[in-house]
């Protein structure tokens with residue numbers, strides 16, 4: 001998971017009633033002396049960057065145990081004030097003048113890539129925020145806070161009916177917001193497309209329908225054939241006790257091996273692992289240590305290190321600008337899953353790292369071979385919980401959520417109260433398992449309680465793009481020889497050139513084009529899964 005500062009709650013502080021007009025029609029005529037003012041924009045974006053870093057730092061301190069519990073209200077107030085300042089800047093006259101400046105520069109053919117990147121990022125956010133009446137956005141944000149509390153209660157009691165009315169209201173608000181967006185000129189093929197675009201610009205129902213059709217056709221039968229060979233893989237060592245000290249030593253070894261620069265980043269502990277960044281020189285990740293679930297931390301660290309290497313390799317040119325971050329959730333997730341799954345769960349990796357691994361784990365796994373480690377960390381079997389799912393079943397969990405979200409927004413007859421039944425039927429159809437209760441079924445994820453719909457597909461877009469990256473990389477050099485030799489300079493250099501260095505200056509579509517000339521194509525993911533799991537029984 002990659003944490004970013006989102007301004008979704010900022011509208012609470014938006015006291016102005018704003019109109020829905022897209023601003024591109026305004027400010028047509030540039031001021032003649034506008035070129036001379038670009039230094040002012042630099043200072044303006046410096047302030048946006050500094051405020052964002054400050055908020056990130058306050059959250060980091062909260063999430064990693066730095067803040068005493070009694071400080072929560074003071075802290076919330078501090079973050080609110082900084083958030084409000086950021087919101088004001090993003091919707092300010094200065095921002096409008098910046099849009100006007102860049103539009104004029106584009107017309108003259110003089111806009112720089114950084115200016116165009118900033119323009120694309122901020123006008124998108126501006127238009128999305130400004131087309132919703134402030135009082136409705138405020139009500140939605142407050143509802144989301146209440147909905148999270150109701151979701152927690154419903155999950156504790158395993159009773160979806162407690163949460164259902166709040167979920168329905170959140171959906172109704174989002175449906176209304178999609179209409180406001182359409183009125184303002186942000187028109188999409190289907191209502192759900194608008195939400196997908198929030199997290200993965202350019203992603204559509206059309207692309208994802210085709211993607212999930214491939215998954216349904218190929219992964220569902222592949223899973224059935226894999227699980228029929230169940231029980232032959234040795235897994236007794238997966239739950240062996242590993243002390244916190246050893247787990248942290250392994251984490252550090254793994255981060256350094258994969259190419260994490262510890263001079264520009266740190267590792268800490270938190271309840272749920274995440275990565276966060278205050279620019280390329282300050283990238284932080286966390287892990288969660290459970291003595292009897294060592295491999296959970298191991299692959300969590302590999303995952304977050306993937307996010308971190310992306311941030312650390314962003315070009316210095318973008319330093320201290322709002323573009324010094326990843327291009328989208330899906331692209332970010334492709335980097336974390338590349339290191340966690342494509343590399344971290346490969347046989348060449350376990351062969352390469354085996355001796356160091358045995359040494360750093362101080363004898364705990366002495367009786368286990370590299371091949372046994374590789375096989376055990378790739379055991380695929382259907383399960384109920386997404387975040388515990390293996391690499392093969394993971395996309396099926398996302399498919400269930402995608403189909404339900406699509407129904408909620410594109411089929412007005414579907415109501416929140418119908419969802420547990422739909423959920424359970426889809427789990428049975430795709431994974432062959434049915435939740436015994438709502439807590440291990442429809443209530444397991446918090447995303448919908450935040451009012452976030454359209455987010456889940458980013459996870460699997462990341463997995464799919466990671467497989468596509470591997471395919472292109474394999475054409476360029478012997479990836480597996482590099483992995484076996486633990487030569488991550490070659491791999492990271494390749495990724496930095498095509499993905500990392502561009503930060504958020506390029507859109508996801510432009511990143512796909514940098515990597516693979518055909519753009520995003522899910523066929524590589526299906527091929528990758530078939531190649532890996534098809535020969536595994």
Ligand code: ZN
Nearest residue numbers: 001002333336
């Ligand atoms: Zn992640």
